[in-house]
Amino acid sequence: MPPISLLRHAPSDAVSRLMDRTEPLPATADVIIIGGGIMGCSAAWYLARANLKVVLLEKNRIASQQSGRNWGFVRSLYRDPAELPLAAQALSLWPDLRAELGHETGWTRSGCLFLCADEDERRSYQAWLNAAGGMVSQTRMLSPDDVAARFPRISLRTEGAIIAEADGQAEPTLATLAFARAAINAGAIVLEDCGVSALETAGGSVCGVQTEHGPVRAPIVICAAGEQTYRLLQGLDVQLPQKVVRSTVSLTQPLPAMDLPCFVGYGLGLRQRPDGSCIIATDAGTDIDLTLDSLRASRYFLREVVRNHKGFSFRLGKPFVSDLYTRLSVPKSDWAIKPRDPDIAPNARRVQENLKRFTSLFAEMPPVEIVKSWAGNIDVMPDALPVIDASWPASGLIIATGFSGHGFGLGPAVGSTLSALARGAQPSTDLKPFSADRFLRGAYSRPYAAI
Known part of the structure; x- marks a missing residue:
């Protein structure tokens, strides 16, 4: 088997500095971007390519948080229909990014497969496919016999599956770094270890930011x-x-080739990488770390937490202590910066449960050894749709957040969209479902799916 390189697996292995020099903090820019994830870095690339003076500010390292910790799926499959235009745009961009950016992204058109564990799941996927209509391509239902014939590695008898042949995968850290490096080559200034503590406004419009190193x-x-x-x-x-x-x-x-698309089924999410190693995670199972901030906006989430309580695990531990320490020892103006590099511990129980699921699903595979585990903090919204908005609450402010665990694959499309908004151009997709004030207006619904 080929040697496995941990450098290509975030979170902490691949977040070295982009350049071996110190970049001074500029006094002005055409556009400031807060956040060095794939959304911010892709926006920096598209804006720098349009000859705007761009400054990207990251409090830690590029791709150090969720953009380097996710599964690496690039999918249209079973997304909320409101996201499908963005997903289609992203899928049109991913194949050419390696050549366009001049850096590796890990993109592969591998497809995406969701198994049906029971008839309820089959009906749910069929209903989604009917609703998606012409917004998806190369997507179809598979019968139980189709699944058994095409994917013989799967040991369990299923109720069928849904497959999106045009979906794919990419390496989260590599792709995010590729955008950052390309943006730098195009003239953008990318500053790590430079946290933003406040947005500055004047007359109802943003006029800049306050960083820990100056305005x-x-x-x-x-x-x-x-x-x-x-x-x-x-x-x-x-x-x-x-x-x-x-x-x-x-x-x-690394494991023998499984000949699987990006895979979700029977509680397991899986992606086999080109070197044979696999990313595995719990499908729709998350931990909620209780902090002093836990009750804020809880009324928006309570119904879904109760409805899907089996998928959540509430934890009282180190995050609570860290939050308390921050509030007692750090000025409130710096709460958005510290802790700069949070210690996000993986759930050991979920790791073992995922190993059991893997063994049950793929009984003929050799014994699996876990090389490493990590965790990421996913920012979620009540309807599991992101906020992408340039009209509220201040002129000149563009918000892109709340991607609820399925934003990585949308990254190039979101970056292109943010660039259009910043340049005053019309985005190619309808952003009304992603308005920032939809919650205040009550114009939102329950999440379409748990993923």
């Missing part, structure tokens, strides 16, 4: 700060109902 002025600010977005918006007297859940992911040693 930067700009007429346009893109806030793609992940789980810290709601804290930055609080400075504008805006209450964004954004919450955080913790998801555990593991990496196996």
Whole structure:
């Protein structure tokens, strides 16, 4: 078997500095981007390519949080129909990114497969396919016999499956770093270890940001700060109902080829990488770490937590202590910055449960060894749809957050969309379902799916 390189697996292995030099903090920019995840980095690339002066500010390292900790799926399959235009746009962009950016992204058109464990799941996937209609391509239902014939590695007898042949996968850290490096080559300034503590406004419009190293002025600010977005918006007297859940992911040693698309079934999410190693995780199972902030906006989430209580595990531990320490020892103005590099512990129980699921689903595979496990903090919204908005609450402010665990694959399309908004151009997709004030207006519904 080929040697496995941990450098290509975030979170902590691949977040070295992009450049071996110190970049001074500029006084001004055309556009400031807060957050070094795939949304911020892709937006930086598209804006720098359009010859705008872009400054991207990241409090830790590029791809150090959820953009480097996710499963690496690039899918249209079983998304909320409101997201499908963005997913289609993203799938049109991913194949050419390696050549366009000049750096590896790990993109492979591998497809995506969701098994039907029972008749209820089969009906649910068929209903989604009917609703998606012409918004998806190369997507169809498979019979139990189709699944058994095409994917003989699967040991269990299923009720069929749904497959999206045009979906694929990419390497989260590689792809995010590719956008960042390409943006730098195009003239963008990317600063790590530079946290933003506040948005600056004047006359109802943003005019820049305050960082831990000083101010930067700009007429346009893109806030793609992940789980810290709601804290930055609080400075504008805006209450964004954004919450955080913790998801555990593991990496196996290289295994024989399984000939599987990106896979979800019987409680397991799986992606086999080109070197044979597998990313495995719990499908729709997350941990909620209780903190002093847990009750904020809880009314928006209570119904779904009760409805899907079996998928959630409430934890009182280190995050609570860390939150208490921050509140007692750190000025409130710095709460969006610290802790700079949070210690997000994987759930050991879920790791073992996922190994059991893997063994049950793929009984003929050799014994699986876990090389490493990690966890990520996923910022979620009450309807599991993101916020992508340039009209509220201040002129010049563009918000991109709350991707609820399925944003990575949308990254290129979201970056292109944010670039269009920042340039005053018309985005190619309808952003009405992603408005920031939909919760205040009551114009939202329950999540379409748990994933």
